Amino acid sequence: MVQFRLPMLPRSGQLPWNAKVNGEEVSLHIDGNSILLDVLRDQAGSLGTKRGCDMGTCGCCSVLIDGEPRLSCLTLAQEASGRSITTVEGLSDGHHLHPIQQTFAECGGSQCGFCTPGFLVVISALLEENPQPNDDEIKCAIEGNLCRCTGYQQIVDSVKAASDILISGETTEDPTSAKSDPHPSLSEGGD
Ligand code: FES
Ligand code: FES
Structure with missing residues (x-):
């Protein structure tokens, strides 16, 4: 017997999504009702953005949209389309920490x-x-x-x-010291 499984909610259509994430142009196709936190973590590779409460009370998922702090768990990804998004991965200047x-x-x-x-x-x-x-x-x-x-x-x-x-x-950090560079071997072009 053929069994049909009906989803609880109808799946929304896929939409193109473009944004500048940490200075890089990112082009994706996302579900129209996707939450920005999910798109950043699951599709844009920004695993530094954390999911805490998923309901707007902890701030773990904070990102900057055009320089303004926003809770990505409460933001529809489409609201951020075409905008500049900064996650924790985008705060450092190359190998040097903010x-x-x-x-x-x-x-x-x-x-x-x-x-x-x-x-x-x-x-x-x-x-x-x-x-x-x-x-x-x-x-x-x-x-x-x-x-x-x-x-x-x-x-x-x-x-x-x-x-x-x-x-x-x-x-206070010495720009030539290994302490200022979390990945010294990369910046030296080594290993
Ligand atoms: S995950 Fe807690 S405020 Fe977004
Ligand atoms: S919750 Fe552990 S450092 Fe803030």
Whole structure:
């Protein structure tokens, strides 16, 4: 006997989707009702964008759309079509970390790390707009991001240390040292 399985929801048609993801033009075909988080993780290869609550309460899935922080779990992919999307993978400058990535490592802003991509993305947008935020401005910027590990003070400290780097124009990392480069063998053209 032939059995038919009916889907609970009708599948929506496939649509072309184009966006600039971390500076690279990406062209895909996606379901018309796809969520941006799914497209980034499953089709665009941005596994740094994390799925936490999937309901807009944890901030793990934060990305920048045209420089503005957005929750990718609550954003239809079609809304981001034709726009510029930055995920955590797009924050570094080549092999060199964004100041907030560097200071998270130095100040203990990251422990288990699951929430970290969302924090880094949101804080990078804050520092872009306001390179010298005060405590209240930092807390306001990260109020939508949850961390179960750090207790938040190390995250606030990381933002202030990154601000110092941006304001002084100096980095504490030695650009020639292996520490500044998470993949030293690649940049040396070795192995
Ligand atoms: S996964 Fe999007 S807010 Fe939690
Ligand atoms: S570092 Fe573990 S949840 Fe934030």
